Amino acid sequence: MKFHVMTLFPEMIENGLGTSILGRAAEKGVISYEAVNIRDYTLDKHGKVDDYPYGGGAGMLIRAQPVYDAYQAITASFEQKPRTIYLTPQGRTFDQKMAAELAKEKELVFVCGHYEGIDERVLEKIVTDYVSIGDYVLTGGELPVMVMIDAIARLIPGVLHNDVSAETETFHNDLLEYPQYTRPEEWQGKKVPEVLLSGNSKKINEWRLEQSIEKTKLHRPDLYAKYEQKQEIIKRLSKKKRQNIHMMELLHRGLGEVVYDKGMDIVLKFENLYMLHAEDVVSARELLMKVPTGAMVITTQEFVRDLLEKEFGKTGFCKCSQAVCTRKEALTVRYKDIRQLDITYLEYILEHYTSSEEHMKECLNAGVMYGAFDEDRIIGFIGMHSEGSMGMLFVEEEYRKKGIGASLESYLINLQISNGFTPYCHIIEGNEKSMALQEKLGLYVADTPLWWIW
């Protein structure tokens, strides 16, 4: 990822980003950045970049010309128009979700304004996103840009050494982090909570969750309200756990947003995917109005599928069986050489699994692909789709019927169990081999099918 910052104070950006973790990441070449001095592009003899506002008023405005020429110099070699972000108190509020979204880009351009502002016409030409880092006014956009770059950069693989997926934990399931303690056991008369010294990991997890809940109630009632709503929905869905596990786990893992929630009329959203449960046909029609035209839908109700086809013109679908692993203890993994895959295995995976390069890149970067190896040579893999289901299982022809597929799936199941998740998968109708594997591993198949619809 390369960050381009257009500013009147380039040394501020260079000093800010050249230090600490981001400085090291830039030295390693994982990220790069440039601070472009808008003043270098002015055609004014005296180097002036500002002028008086038409119509009068206090202060000065940065003229369109030097801003536009700086932008042209940055983007001259680009294949497509980059996301260009103008930092202003009037923008949409920056959050973790926006950071994750922007972290997918190859190039990002930032424009730093000042209290004097910039000629509207050049903003109209180049800016794609008006963003604010919060409801307060600063003297310039440089600090907000550095805040954004820091939040975005730490999501890029290789910037932090620990795995990224664990790193967004703070906002992961709408709860704040629990308190932590290190040595000494007693400091200024304050003792480390007894339970943390007990070695009982079940008790420790329970205590930490309870602490998170209390802390969130106290300090962030807005987040707590979201958490409570999701817990209530999970409880309602759990009356038919096998049928609804995809919705329960989406909420449980902190991935889904609630679009609609009343009784058993529930719509969840994850990126471009909508999961829908309706009380009856009448409410299904209402709920489907909330789904945008281009979106993908998952449902376990045939009348929802029929409505989507007849009244909403969605004709593409894939019928699956949903299988759930309800056990809480780890499975035995017979085949030992299983490792997490990184982006260097992209080519191998694309060779053996039909999917878009973009999607497989995302899965590899998210650290949710695992491979089986024979003497350092990869011979098969499995992965977790972004909405949470297991899939993408492949084992090379000459290594089949040896239990390697079962080992890969058991391995992935164990990882999820140890994270407190309930593993599940979707078996495409007619895939008897996969069905047999799920039964062998003790997964329970729901008595209703599940449709992916587009």
Ligand code: 4G0
């Ligand atoms: C443009 C962003 C830029 C317009 C920038 C100020 C706070 C933020 C600036 C203004 C900034 C933020 C209209 C005051 C520079 N201050 N919250 N200052 N106006 O992200």
